[in-house]
Amino acid sequence: MAPVSARHPEVQTALLAMIYRYLPALRWLRYYRREHLPSDVVAGIVTAIMLIPQSMAYAQLAGLPPQIGLYASVAPLIVYALLGTSGQLSVGPVAITSLLVFHGVSALATPGSERYIQLVLLLAFMVGAIKLALGVLRLGVILNFISHPVLAAFTSASALIIAIGQLKYILGYPIGGEHLYETIAQAIAGLSQTNPVTLAIGLASIGLLIFFRQGLRPLLRRAGLPPLAVTLIVSGAPLLSVMLGIIVALSFQLDQTAGLAIVGAIPAGFSPISTPAMTMADAQALLPTALTIVLVSVVESIAVAKALASKRRQAIDPDQELVALGAANITASFFSGYPVTGGFARSVVNAQAGAITGLASLVTAAGIALILLFFTPVFYYLPQAVLAATVIVAVIGLVDLREPQRIWRTNRGDAFTWLITFVSVLALGIETGIFIGVATALVLYLWRTSRPHIAIVGRLGDSEVYRNVERHPVKTWPHVVAVRVDESLYFANTRYLEQALLRIVAERPEVKHLVLIGSAINFIDSSALHTLDHLIDELRDAGVEFHLADIKGPVMDRLSQSELLTKIGQDHIHITTHAAMLALGCRD
């Protein structure tokens, strides 16, 4: 017997659509165009070259041994390539997630200890499960509650915290401190213990990286090199500085002779299988960190993926992205990795290097796997200061103090949110800071909607258009006041509105009719219905009749279900403002 799909082509199409939706890789694998192959392969290699030092550096930032960073850059990438909808997004360890891992887990266990790694695996699993659940339930919209100013401020502040946190590797003496000011104080107090060799290597690396990024790129461009070559050379800078660092450290045996901290032995071999050990108490303790990581990493990652996709006229499915990132993180927890997401800078490089499909990610994963299998002994002499330099140069570009100025120009409230978030993250810590930022944005929004803009409108020339009397040269009539309320009516603004309308009427004793224009009223709740009921009585007591105009369907539905509609009277409800004015004799 033939399968169902063969007999019913439309079933086959629907099935295929569903499979394609949940396994987007099938689409590009099936229709893979051979001319894309070189481009994808080169992009994969370029990204791998960038990811090798980054993954080790970010692992160090997360309080983990360097191989964990490499492990997190193999299996999760393969899973993302199969499930993700972006061909350009470079999934793997990123700076801010690493910082969040460090802050969240170091409160529960000593960084680098067996228990610490166990907790990190559990965290990766939780992050993955939450993302997966949000994606499957198509609830990605929840993440929209992190607003642009909050994310911008959080990113800048976190980047500062990360950069300052790396000072201990550059200066060569231990610097702790839970809060930023403690870290700064300890850094200054210990300056006399600075290890000069470590400092020299760290500063040299920073100089090299900045030169490659800021100075070399324009030079190469002016020299006429093709863009791909420029990208390849510039993004190879971290690996170059790693190689130089290793050569110097090895040549002079600086770990023995000058007390230089080096990475040491990295076990060879593919990512070992791990099982995240789940206990209720640990899961509960890690939950705030997991939620923060989900919030921050997904918003960033989807934004990057979207921006890069639209340049190639490809489309991103945000919920499927959640599924893919969720699966990638769960994979990380079973292959000795740690939480991963799409990195901004690396994805841009990936796209510039020509990534078109998920094949680029597969090539990158293969590159990292090769390193793990054969080249780990090379990194024995890698100075930690070089990795710290990689982190510092990567994050310092995230500190954007011009963005709050741009925000200030368009929206003072949003600028205030930026400032509160920035200061809170620096002063009170990462998670508290972002929570305060989100809360500030919400409170400001509610505050704004609780004091709606109210405009008295008049007729614009001989048109049917009615506009604010304070902004336009419009015609009004003394016995009618037409008021447009620029907000939905709900509990937080309903009494404010009542006061405002009564004041408007009190200031105009000649007014006999008040027309409430509903063009901006998008819904009305039961508190507002109560207040309206009361307002109509008060207006009647003052000798003013109440009219409605331009009420939208959903609002009218609510009104009909209450007894208010009868109280207002059908003849006092008008389809448009103009109809209301004509009915009230405002013709001349």
Add this chain to the structure above:
Amino acid sequence: MAPVSARHPEVQTALLAMIYRYLPALRWLRYYRREHLPSDVVAGIVTAIMLIPQSMAYAQLAGLPPQIGLYASVAPLIVYALLGTSGQLSVGPVAITSLLVFHGVSALATPGSERYIQLVLLLAFMVGAIKLALGVLRLGVILNFISHPVLAAFTSASALIIAIGQLKYILGYPIGGEHLYETIAQAIAGLSQTNPVTLAIGLASIGLLIFFRQGLRPLLRRAGLPPLAVTLIVSGAPLLSVMLGIIVALSFQLDQTAGLAIVGAIPAGFSPISTPAMTMADAQALLPTALTIVLVSVVESIAVAKALASKRRQAIDPDQELVALGAANITASFFSGYPVTGGFARSVVNAQAGAITGLASLVTAAGIALILLFFTPVFYYLPQAVLAATVIVAVIGLVDLREPQRIWRTNRGDAFTWLITFVSVLALGIETGIFIGVATALVLYLWRTSRPHIAIVGRLGDSEVYRNVERHPVKTWPHVVAVRVDESLYFANTRYLEQALLRIVAERPEVKHLVLIGSAINFIDSSALHTLDHLIDELRDAGVEFHLADIKGPVMDRLSQSELLTKIGQDHIHITTHAAMLALGCRD
């Protein structure tokens, strides 16, 4: 030299207006009309008759000796009469505030103890200070965040808690329990210890009170008594039941012979001066209770005052009400009282009895002062069961289970909020419950605004009116899609909107122009500006031009301050939807 005001009449007027605003009593004192005097005096006496038993009963509910209730009914009333803007509001102890006092303070000290009373004084001071501050800063609008469903559910649930809490006085054995279910379980477990005499007196009082309220009023009315006499007789019921209770208890010495709990000695004399002892730790511990009392009592009190004032065509200034209630509570803390506010039932009686100005309140205060000075010994034999009956009958009318049904009909979300609040207050306690209620209302509101209603509109006949294609028979053109977004654009909905618009365009390959109609867009934040910027690029990539129409002034201001306006282009911004459609050739 003449004072400034004599030389400048307009200064004098302004000064007077200010004095009148902050001391409203001056206005009614200065222009007092003699014909109002009998009405005010009778109302004051009627309210005093009602307040005597109520103030002692509510003090008992608050875990305080009865005289504290009487003290709270003298000095605070005088202060309110001078500063308040309502002539009808009857300030004094009320049931729900008393319950909140008991719950908040009994967690810190044993009810009735010296420390308990000290904490209650501090609480009254804090409640007063918060109200005063909100009033002076004109921040009363904050209280609007408690929505109608939350307040309705809270009131019903609290009334149930209060009524069940009074069972111990009616049954005559101790019933404790922090949560309602514990109280109910203890009440049932102890039924065999019921004191039959106490129960008989309690039930008789309840019967008498219900008869006066439900049965007698219609009888008297039908008998042709004037309304004032009816009000006087009906509102005298609590005092009558008090007198009967005293006579029965005294005659048979029921405290000795049958173990009846009586009020006992009440010290004679006017409210003693007290000073609230302020320590940081106590203030911190009491803050949640103080905030809850402010929230609940002010909303209720102002709503009552407004409703009664509008019947008499008088006006209420909500911020001045906060000042007056704040000053009344601070006064309570210095005259051995406890938190007071405007009571609903008592204020209605006050108004029905003819209260016109604050003089009625002054008469009431004088009546209570007389009781304190000369008649306290009378109340020695007052059975506690009679006071409990007063409380039960007063609050049981507050349980309104038809309101949620009314809410359900107009707004499912609000009905859900009602249910959550009601269940939370009963199951988790007063303060947690109201907090959960307020939070639920806010989250529902945000959720609603994060998924805005989006309508594709078309032309209604030959008018300039454009309405939803799904609700009206309208004309559309294939190359233009006009979309009205029924919500302000802000961080929580901006990505939802982007997805929705892209989907609309994707489903209509023939569309060349998208017109976004801004008639319901009341503001736009920086996150939305970012998303719009991105959306315009995406639409351009898809071969669709982006237009704006019907943008309001404040939104246009924001757009001009960003670079978005240049990107859209002046010729793509239209004053109305109709203008946009004409410009795009939609004429036929």
